[in-house]
Amino acid sequence: MEKPSILHLFTAAKNASPFDVNMAFDAGFDKIMPYTHVDLTEVAGLTQDAIFSRSPSGVKREGIFIGGRDIDLAMQMLSVAKAAMFAPFACSVFADPSGAFTTAAAMIAKVEAQLKLKFNEDLNGKTLSVFGATGPVGGCAAIIAASCGANVQLVAHNSLNKVASKAQSWNSQYQVNLRTVDGTDEAKKMDVLLQSDIVICAAAAGVQVVSELQLLAAKQLQVVADVNAVPPNGIQGLHVTNDGDKIAGTQIVGVGALAIGQLKYATQHQLLKQMLAHEVEQPQYLEFMAAFHLARTLLKNPS
Template identity: 50%
Template sequence: MERPYILHMLTPGRQMSPFDINMAADAGYQLLPTYTDVTLDGVAGLTQDAIFSRGPKGVARTGIFIGGRDVILAADMLKRAQKSMVPPFVVSLMADPSGSYTTAAAMVACVEAKLKERGEALAGQRILILGGTGTVGRIAAVLAARCGAEVRMSSRQGIDTAEHAAQETGARFGVTLHGISGGDREAVRRSLAEADVLLAVAAAGVQVVSGEDLAQAGGALKVAADVNAVPPEGVAGVGVMDDGKPLAGTSAVGIGALAVGNVKYQTQHRLLVRMRESDKPVVLGFDEAFEVARAVLAEKKS
């Protein structure tokens, strides 16, 4: 009898995301045990329990997925699991806390594609991330910075919170990020006036940029992307289905939540399938997600 495909799903939270469980099942994994309240120190033991119990042939049908809501902790857990392997007992690994790695990858790739249509790249762009201290915002900031953009992360809690998140995230992932205040309308409008690209990644159902705010963007804004699918839209005038639609009152185009979400879904699915089908163990994080998101968009264009 063939051994089943098992994906051990670890989270530091109280429950594993049903979204991720569904995605893993649709990618062909047959058994999806979940482990909650997992600490960083607990990763090694769980990893070694998973690998030693199946033998060299069984590990080829075994994977480990790391969820949660903390992007830095997830990256650390991924690294800890990787270091816990004992060849030839090595399995594939993937992290995607709160879907942030794949969502951020999809968002930045979508923005990059729209800039390319203008004959431009991410390098040198001034990117404003509203809600930038959250899960998606932090990883979007890292990806954009690695592409050469100047990234400013905004927080509604003020400059201190934003700057702390920027320094913490930048130090962990080796990039330079800047924190700015988003605590009042004037602060948001000042930031918009200097931005080439706007990424809205605040909480669902919260409008972070109104039509009046957009009027302050001036002629510099080129792309505005929003991942909020719950009314009202996070950026006034950016519909959930928009995929390069001109944004009224600006020189920018808008990218809506479902346009980003479609790329995110395909990206996560492909990564999970890659884990299951790979002849050799793979380790998948947000860099690999960005690579796949770019490929999804390239295929769409061709």
């Protein structure tokens, strides 16, 4: 009798995400077991408990999902879990804290696709400004975009030092070159918009960051994207359903939260299915760049 497929869900938070549990069941896992308040020092032991309790064929029907809210901790947990395993006792590991990896991947893939479709350009050399840059989605989107050659600016809306510290840390960890710019008042924010080709908004839900008047004045802007689906939108005039529509009165192309969310859902679903599909393959270690490459592929081949 075939052993049930099990997804072990590790999170440093006090609760596992119901979203991730639903996604795992819908992708085909038979059982999902959450482990909460997980410390980094516990990951190796939990991983080895999971893999040594089954034969090599049984281990292939397991996976580890890493949640939480901290993108750096999630990447560290993935590395520790991977290092704790060895052939033939190894299973796939997928990190997606708060859905940030798949959301950021979908957002940047959508922006890249619109640049190509509407302007026949790519991200390389583009000035991309991130509002809400210290959160998990904004930070991850910044790292992905920088990895694609964009000149990424993290916009500070409150503390310049806090954002600069994040940029320095991510530059060191992910070998990118993120810059920090001052957006702490409306005049400084306007200066940022005037020199941006792309703006992405990953600020707190229900907070408007960019106004329609600012968009009208930002003549260099080509594409804007916003993951906020809670009114008011982070970017005024950008509707949640926009998927390449122009912002009224401008030549700026917009991508809204629902358009991003649909691709995020498809990306997470397929990555979870890939964890089950490796039964005759090597384990997969899936993080934000894996999510981005898949999101790109799904846009090109939606079937």
